[in-house]
Amino acid sequence: SIIKTAGKRYLKIPKLGYVKTSKTGVLQNTKIKRYTVLLEPTGKYYLSLQAEISEPEKYSLTGKQVGIDVGIADLAILSNGLKYPSFNSSYFEKKAKIWQKKYSRRRHLVKLLVLQDRNKRVLCPRSLESFTNWQKAQKSKAKYQAKAANQRRDYLHKLTTHLVKQYDVIAIEDLKTKNLQKNHHLAKSIANASWRMFRQMLEYKCEWYGKKLIAVDPKNTSRICSKCGYNSGAKPLEIREWICPKCQTKHDRDINAAVNILHKGSTKPTGQGLTMVTS
Template identity: 35%
Template sequence: MLRFRLKPTKEQEQKLFYTFYLCRKLYNQALEERITYYREKGISIRYTDQQNQLPTWKQEHPEYKEVHSQVLQNVLQRLDQAFVNFFEKRARFPKFKNKFMFRSITYPQARARYFHENQVYLPKIGWVRMMAHQPFDAASVKIINVKFHDGRWDVNLTYGTEAVVSRTEIQNAVGIDLGVLSLIATSEGEFFENPQWLQKSEGRLKRKQRQLSRKKKGSKNREKAKQKLQCLHDHVANQRKDHLHKISRSLVDRYDLICMEDLPVTGMMKNDRLAKSIANASWGKLATYLEYKAKNAGKHLITVPPHYTSQRCSGGCGTIVKKNLSVRLHQCPTCGLEIDRDVNAAINILHRGLEIRHQAS
């Protein structure tokens, strides 16, 4: 996937915001319909049922003729996926969206003719200026996603079929241990800091939240305060993403095999004392970045079970040395090894990864 900056005109920007409004209205209406239908009849509405109702919806609401049909179908697909995530216990029950929670639209069937020089064609919107900072294969782009965040417009281009990249022969490997104090500790003793962007901006976020709470509901000042708060949240998210991208790129460029823990992040988030720190570390997002970067570069990524990686001695004796989170030094009474506990865990992760790869081959 590639992301480029968009530079829509004021007229195009108004059309995009109006499209967001209509799509959000459809999403909320479809969600209300599902809830009401289940309460009255005890059965759920399927995506295909709601999709088949779109022509009737357009007749009853002529303004929806200004929105591309595939964009509307994608809105219903988002809602359907939200219910799938809920039933599979991967997310909470879908909730109604406000204007700050619905800020993107998707064209799921892009065409090569939608791109011309530094422009992208968005049906019902027109040709929009695109700041393409690198070349790309327009014929391979299958999905176009337009998003507004942090006061700017971006377009995400997704390729339908990825080119097969030959795997690199493994000459060097590394194990990485994910943490809160240090985001990553490697088996070679290198540490990547955890900047804790959320904690650093917490004071400003609280002030913005208090300013928002004092504004009169429905007023323009409240709307402005809400936008400022949202921009600050976006800024923190962008800082976090940028840091994770740099770390993942550094690891993929230097190592042919990366071994990491397969952590149960969802279960760990239930710990009230660590939930905020774990969420701010974004271990899941880092794993995603490593996975697709390694795949594109022909490198290897292996996830291993995390059991006893911190407790087991990596010096060769395999002794289990129990210690709580406050103990930062691994001291083995059997072989006398003294090493940082996170580095010890990273070495164990590397050993397990190499074992798994050997067994697979």
């Protein structure tokens, strides 16, 4: 049996029948190969589809290229001086943390009551499922976690689509996120900034829409003066601006790194310290 669209907001699923959905317009004249029904911890059902679709239309060329340095306070710093902030999920994280504490405490108390019934050998001992307060706390915790994840993903989609529309060539750092997260002082901030997801979205959108993504070796990008090429050495993270000792040019640390990334991406041939992802 194959899943079918039935009207604007209905799908006909084998064994389940007609199910109301959020939207089905994009599925018109689309061959659906496989589907999976998922029950999320929030209690909501989601339908995951594998379908054959036509190739998306290519974006028109703009003749522009840009280098991007990723950061924690600002997710993307462009070589032309523009900065895009990281998604702020502090409110949802705070709420999730509160409900995580409630969930842990309630579940612990329920376990004690279940164990008490078992030790007293009561006629009808209670089970974990017979208590609903801890389950409500679990759903509330999952709801805030999902809210933060969905809004972060939406923000990254909008940002990456905007960048791919604006620029024909995008140069980024070839960062090893797993290695960076071994630094326990920065691991949580790096995870919240979603560098990995940001790069993955850029990769497949550049491939879809006929643009070019170049990943360059990040070595010395924040140390070299983008004007004269002088390497002034390593600098502590708290230093955000510095003056080149050779040419006396004042640099914003992140913008300077983005310019160096663009220089590396536009001057080095593919295969020498960089990876090219293209359509």
